[in-house]
Amino acid sequence: MSTESFEIGSRLDACLAAAVAADPALADVARVIAACAAAAIEVSTVIGRGALAGDLAAQGEQNSDGDVQKFLDVFAHERFTEALRGAPVAEVASEEAEGVMLLNPGAPLAVAIDPLDGSSNIGVNMAVGSIFGIRPTASTPENPLGSFTGPGTLQRAAGFVTYGPATSLVLTLGHGTQTYTLDRAEGVFRLTHPRMEVVPSAKEYAINASNARHWDPPVKAYIEDCLRGAEGPLDKDFNMRWLGSLVSDAQRVLLRGGVFLYPGDSRKGYAQGRLRLLYEAAPIAFLMEQAGAGAIDGERRILDICAGAIHERVPLIFGSQEDVACVAKYYDGRNPAAGRSPLFGQRGLMRS
Ligand SMILES: O=P(O)(O)OC[C@H]1O[C@](O)(COP(=O)(O)O)[C@@H](O)[C@@H]1O
Numbered sequence: 543m544s545t546e547s548f549e550i551g552s553r554l555d556a557c558l559a560a561a562v563a564a565d566p567a568l569a570d571v572a573r574v575i576a577a578c579a580a581a582a583i584e585v586s587t588v589i590g591r592g593a594l595a596g597d598l599a600a601q602g603e604q605n606s607d608g609d610v611q612k613f614l615d616v617f618a619h620e621r622f623t624e625a626l627r628g629a630p631v632a633e634v635a636s637e638e639a640e641g642v643m644l645l646n647p648g649a650p651l652a653v654a655i656d657p658l659d660g661s662s663n664i665g666v667n668m669a670v671g672s673i674f675g676i677r678p679t680a681s682t683p684e685n686p687l688g689s690f691t692g693p694g695t696l697q698r699a700a701g702f703v704t705y706g707p708a709t710s711l712v713l714t715l716g717h718g719t720q721t722y723t724l725d726r727a728e729g730v731f732r733l734t735h736p737r738m739e740v741v742p743s744a745k746e747y748a749i750n751a752s753n754a755r756h757w758d759p760p761v762k763a764y765i766e767d768c769l770r771g772a773e774g775p776l777d778k779d780f781n782m783r784w785l786g787s788l789v790s791d792a793q794r795v796l797l798r799g800g801v802f803l804y805p806g807d808s809r810k811g812y813a814q815g816r817l818r819l820l821y822e823a824a825p826i827a828f829l830m831e832q833a834g835a836g837a838i839d840g841e842r843r844i845l846d847i848c849a850g851a852i853h854e855r856v857p858l859i860f861g862s863q864e865d866v867a868c869v870a871k872y873y874d875g876r877n878p879a880a881g882r883s884p885l886f887g888q889r890g891l892m893r894s
Pocket residue numbers: 609637656658659660661662750786787788789816817
């Protein structure tokens with residue numbers, strides 16, 4: 543959906559209707575997006591009430607990834623899956639459900655969803671979000687995961703919602719990335735950023751530095767060179783931000799550039815990092831690419847990677863094109879970590 547011709551302030555439903563009028567093949571995708579937007583407004587209302595809505599961080603069961611579910615994880619999962627039941631969605635792969643959920647047999651679309659992203663921020667009044675990727679249904683009795691095992695390039699649309707000081711919906715249908723902001727007075731999303739364009743390079747990086755001792759050599763080398771600032775081979779002073787919420791970090795990168803890294807590391811269970819390919823990395827990668835940014839696992843483009851299982855993890859590095867390309871150089875053998883001290887060594891990539 544190209545929304546450049548839409549006026550700022552246009553309602554999401556009007557933008558979707560116009561996109562469908564221009565390309566009727568988008569009708570089903572538009573219904574799914576409208577369902578996600580409606581669920582997001584419900585979730586936003588509860589989050590906005592904070593502690594008045596009860597203990598949003600109250601702990602329940604463990605999800606399939608071993609994370610303890612909080613009240614808000616489960617509430618968001620229920621609101622989104624209920625909304626998707628009323629849309630042309632055959633299957634849902636949710637972080638909060640072990641297997642693929644079957645909604646409307648024969649429907650044309652499948653949705654991979656992280657109903658509540660940034661769970662560690664629940665209950666402390668910090669931003670959280672929801673992420674979704676919409677794919678064509680492709681499962682068969684012989685291949686029941688078929689809707690989710692194709693590459694991210696198959697996604698018809700993707701989006702994420704950030705429940706922050708404002709609630710916003712970042713969306714792509716494959717023709718650029720747009721942001722809509724929730725007009726709380728009227729309960730509708732309105733177009734506020736018709737065309738997101740990530741700057742080619744910036745001076746901010748995001749990584750959970752408490753894992754530094756577990757990182758693999760390319761990541762250690764890159765962050766070491768960031769920390770050396772203008773005196774180091776990257777020739778600029780960096781700022782660091784880590785919000786503990788992928789969507790919030792992604793929103794910042796979309797608006798002012800920089801690079802985000804959640805690499806694989808040597809902790810047990812973290813060889814592929816923490817983030818999940820289907821409902822975190824692939825939708826974010828689609829949105830980033832449509833905004834002129836990049837997303838890789840270190841060596842491969844995220845959108846080319848196929849999942850073998852619905853909760854599969856993948857190392858994720860995304861952001862400004864030049865900054866992502868710079869990180870890739872640390873991975874590609876041109877900067878072997880051999881000869882470096884384990885961390886904070888003396889030589890850097892850009893120095894001959
Ligand atoms: O606690 P860590 O290891 O820094 O991980 C933070 C990352 O984990 C996540 O919270 C994972 O998402 P969930 O909260 O949906 O499991 C990301 O939003 C965030 O970037």
